Amino acid sequence: MTFQQPRVETSPKVSDEIRQTTCYMCACRCGINVHMKTNEDGKKEVAYIEGNRNHPVNKGVLCAKGSAGIMQVNAPSRLRAPLKRVGPRGSGEFEEISWDEALEIAAGWLKPIREDDPSKLAFFTGRDQSQSFTSFWAQNFGTPNYAAHGGFCSVNMAAAGIYTMGGAFWEFGQPDWDHTKLFMLFGVAEDHDSNPIKMGLGKIKARGARVIGVNPIRSGYNAIADDWVGITPGTDGLFILSLVHVLMKAGKIDLDYLSRFTNAPVLVNQDPDSPDKGLFLRDDHGAPLVINRKTGKLAPFDMAGVRPDLGGSFKMGDVTHVSVFQLMAERYLKDEYAPEAVAERCGIPATRIRAIASEIARVAFDEAFELDQEWTDFRGEKHDKMIGRPVSFHSMRGVSAHANGFQTCRALHVLQILLGTVEAPGGFRFKPPYPKPVEAHPAPHSRVTANKPLDGPHLGFVHGPEHLALKSDGTAARIDKAFTWENPMSSHGLMHMVISNAHAGDPYKIDTLFMYMANMSWNSSMNTKGVMEMLTDKGEDGEYKIPRIIYSDAYSSEMVAYADLILPDTTYLERHDCISLLDRPICEADGAADAIRWPVIEPDRDVRGFQTVLVQLANKMGLPGFTAEDGSAKWQDYADYIVNHERKPGIGPLAGFRGPDGDKAGRGEVNPDQLDRYIENGGFFVEHIPTEASYFKPWNMAYQDWAVNLGLFDSPQPYLFQLYVEPMRKFQLAAEGHGERQPPEHLRARIKDTMDPLPIWYETDQQGNEGFTVNALTQRPMAMYHSWGTQNAWLRQLHGRNPLYVPTKLMRENDLQDGDWAKVSSPHGSITVPVMEMAALNENTVWTWNAIGKRKGAWALEEDAPEATKGFLLNHLIHELLPAKGDGMRWANSDPITGQAAWFDLKVKIEKVGAPEDLAESQPELPPIKSPVGTGPKDLKWKVGK
């Protein structure tokens, strides 16, 4: 029979309008084209979301989360109006109230606190992308108790990077994807940042360059790695220091780079009795001193023409000073770091460690290349070319979330620096406003005065004990005990300790807990069940131990039920936001960039953007900073603040389109049309870095001048990379008895042991894990990472279940089959969960997808949804405190240096408890919470355009 092809419309109209804004389905912040179509009512609706090709972050591509944004905007779990709790806390019983009443209640709680003791407010903002604004609010309120979620995420990587080299991975910098020939990825890192890493891997793969994945789990990026190193969790630092050992011993390090750009040649006091032992020899102006190889004499590190001697030593009186490099050679050349000595602990054969080291050496030095580009360094020396070392690294949360995470991250940064790859072509490149020396960051501030702002920014970088946030009696100034002797360098705070400490009244009691986008009664807390109890626990007076809780979220998350007052947020397509250079920007290695969100649709519910609500609350309380001299409010909403706020004259939240004509970048007067100009430009702004300033940025005067011109700094800030971190040594000195500020006795030994100024590795067992021999990890699937809410109807069809993945050996040993139930126990507790075999896994590690498990009643899911029945959290097995040591102290389950939550130190044992049909639900089974929004529709079928 002859077949007549039907006519197909191949050029249908795609949409009526494209509105360009910034994605918020995760923390990656890609540019998106939101295609709008007009519905029957003549109203424009979101029809389709795709990546913006011109955007600096994603260049047109978009991940699963981004494309599923449409299902977040129409999600049934969206909160609809402000809520006041009417049932007991935790029940989920609320009544809807007006915004006037909600703001009245909130201000009625907050204003008296401010007038009496602002530290009675703990304000923590979770998954916040507006920290320069929320911290400004908290600072003007006057409470020292402010931070976002960095403390339970990746502060180790960020802080280690800042202290070591003035920046870290992700928002701070990226591999030189166009030139790198060997890329090494450590730990769980499928999150930060989402699309650029995939794009970079794609570029590397297209060139046939090599990818090495170091991860106990061979999923995601590790699945495409050419070589997989299934390391034992928590031993990355030991593996890296073994690479350092082999490379140093073979002389495969960049001596020229080390002598010019790092503190390797800086002289260190070696007098065992001196209060300066281990500190740098400095001149009268405080500049660290080196030996000049040309003269053999002392010279400041930054003197024009100096040739710093890596092997320098100097005797001043009786006191010997040797170079940092000599201290490193003495330490890392020791046999204890030889591959054969570490192989068993790392779970990596010595030959493999040597093979990887040799491949690193080969690519860094034998495949070195030159870019024909002149540049001038900070000493005034001209270089006629840029030498490339095409080895790059990336790592984020995986290696960070251990009790030795800070030192491990330091080791990784030191490895890159020894190879001379940081800021060299083919290596790692900073993104503006980084590189930025640690000295250019603020120190933490915590001095509280009733009715006054805090004395400065909350978070920062301590340079020694003098910067700790301690009260005059030596107790912690902050509710999370950040910047105390327990974790001196806790630059992002310890959000995971806030509820526990507030409940215990340790270091003091608070009145109101105010949180934003932080699911603390579920997957964002250790000891989830315990946290629920703390949130609902009452004292002898019958009052809640944490008297008041205010929470803002766009969705009916598990945390909603535990608040007294809910301030419903908008979705990301219904709001103004700025992705600011003052905050966590979206820059690329070749340019400074920032971006906005704007309401591409109007909310169909009685909700308000959280930042606008903060402006309204500030105005109601007359907070300084928000109030003009005549007593009037400076800003009406967040958009008003974004455009009109100036941090200092000419510098505001957005760097683009400043000045009366909108033609100034970085510095410039307020431009009332700024948001319109952003929208015309696709929702973002980019200022490119000149070619001669592209590499060697910490020392490249062309970059330094460009950065000053753009307003990133007020003067050039060249600096040396800190292989040896002197501030850490200052804490050790205190622990050794030097100085006025002294640690409590019970912490002296720990500070001496862990705050080593050169990277070390130590065992992470803080629990007493005897009998618990299996490592247990979590990660989020790429299609959900950093995504707020897995109720998304499309994404939950990809990842609606989370079995415990168990390696073949442990399946056999425990007589387990896929679908069987296993009891998983830790020193803290136990859960019962379904298992599934995975062969491409470290043979002594189990893992699961995090945050798939949901509480019944949350996220508008049916109570029989698999997330709520078989889904589970490993969080129940992890306590926020270490087991009591009999000293009456509460020891946080955190890195002793930064306070980063040590999630991945979890050790468990597993045993079979039944066949698939023997149990219906994972344990513990928690009672449902009442949903303020009901459940979603049964079936979905729609087409906006019809």
Add this chain to the structure above:
Amino acid sequence: MTTLPSATEKKLGLVIDLDTCVGCHACVISCKGWNTENYGAPLSDQDAYGADPSGTFLNRVHSFEVQPPEGHAQLVHFPKSCLHCEDAPCVTVCPTGASYKRVEDGIVLVNEDNCIGCGLCAWSCPYGARELDLAEGVMKKCTLCVDRIYNENLPEVDRVPSCVRTCPAGARHFGDLGDPDSDVSKLVAEREGMDLMPEMGTKPVNKYLPPRPKDQIEDQIDILAPLLAPVTEGPGGFMGWLDKALDKLPGQSSGGTA
């Protein structure tokens, strides 16, 4: 029964790089979004927030573990959609003529007006690449975004399937596999692209680029070992080596041109 064209003018299809696909599902959801809003009936979801959510997808990513005879197990992410076969059994089995293969470009499509939802085509497809939409009762499948690739309302650069446009890793390529000089044909030749289940005799147009060999770094150790020869063996000798090495650095004696 519906007949296949004896030849097509082009063989448009996808080349999917299994060495690069990280299994992120970006293609799956972008496809769902575009095709809900465009060609034919929307892609519906049943029990969307309930116990057994199940919707229509034209493209899915499966993950398989592979255990080579030696060495570590591997994980392969495997995106799968209609392969637009030259000998498409889904077309010849169709009782109404709803399933057909286009003469001009070889795309296999379903004319939903004529589809009775009998499911024979899905049964005959050895790849499981067709899904019956339960809300509409018609068969859905990859259209290779026939409403994008020629769409004059889109900028030229965007006239590719939505899965290709969105793929963050660049693991998906689109083009004419009937033209040996096309970029996709060259890629297939260079990387030894493969047919999926060639034994089924369907002659799929889509091709898969196989993963490169893995876990071979230790095989290089004999070649690379000299790179790691210690610079010196004696105790304290390292600093002596350093001194000599520093002397050899360019600029150490001559200095810069400050």
